[in-house]
Amino acid sequence: MKAKVYISLKEGILDPQGKAVEHALGVLGFKTIRGVRIGKYLEIDFDATSMEKANKEVEAMCEKLLANTVIETYRFEIEP
Amino acid sequence: MKAKVYISLKEGILDPQGKAVEHALGVLGFKTIRGVRIGKYLEIDFDATSMEKANKEVEAMCEKLLANTVIETYRFEIEP
Numbered sequence: 001m002k003a004k005v006y007i008s009l010k011e012g013i014l015d016p017q018g019k020a021v022e023h024a025l026g027v028l029g030f031k032t033i034r035g036v037r038i039g040k041y042l043e044i045d046f047d048a049t050s051m052e053k054a055n056k057e058v059e060a061m062c063e064k065l066l067a068n069t070v071i072e073t074y075r076f077e078i079e080p
Numbered sequence: 081m082k083a084k085v086y087i088s089l090k091e092g093i094l095d096p097q098g099k100a101v102e103h104a105l106g107v108l109g110f111k112t113i114r115g116v117r118i119g120k121y122l123e124i125d126f127d128a129t130s131m132e133k134a135n136k137e138v139e140a141m142c143e144k145l146l147a148n149t150v151i152e153t154y155r156f157e158i159e160p
Contacts, residue, residue, distance in 0.1 A: 041121035
């Protein structure tokens with residue numbers, strides 16, 4: 001199975017990398033930018049016997065390692 | 081408008097960060113992992129007068145700044 005995991009900073013958490021990209025886009029002539037937030041995108045190939053188990057497994061991965069749940073939120077999609 | 085941009089390494093490009101996460105997940109007990117690839121996920125808030133213009137604008141951002149098209153591919157979705 002293939003899981004696509006999206007991890008982003010929670011609302012209100014400062015995102016200096018996003019601010020830097022926002023500024024750089026402005027310098028390049030993109031003047032209508034209101035905000036940029038940067039997160040992580042992971043593609044995980046793994047084996048699971050059922051969709052339900054796959055969901056639980058990916059959720060455990062996010063909670064234990066992939067996301068820092070104090071400042072980040074995650075969502076994921078699983079393709080069989 | 082809000083654009084969600086996904087940037088990932090092209091097939092065949094070495095991804096040491098992904099390998100590190102794959103190894104760490106193995107250590108944590110996730111034994112069925114076959115591979116992990118890590119990319120970037122950006123949310124961009126911006127103004128555009130039409131969907132067509134928005135598409136062109138985000139494509140230009142990706143080509144000019146956000147993605148290194150030599151080693152990375154990008155895709156994006158735009159929400160009004």
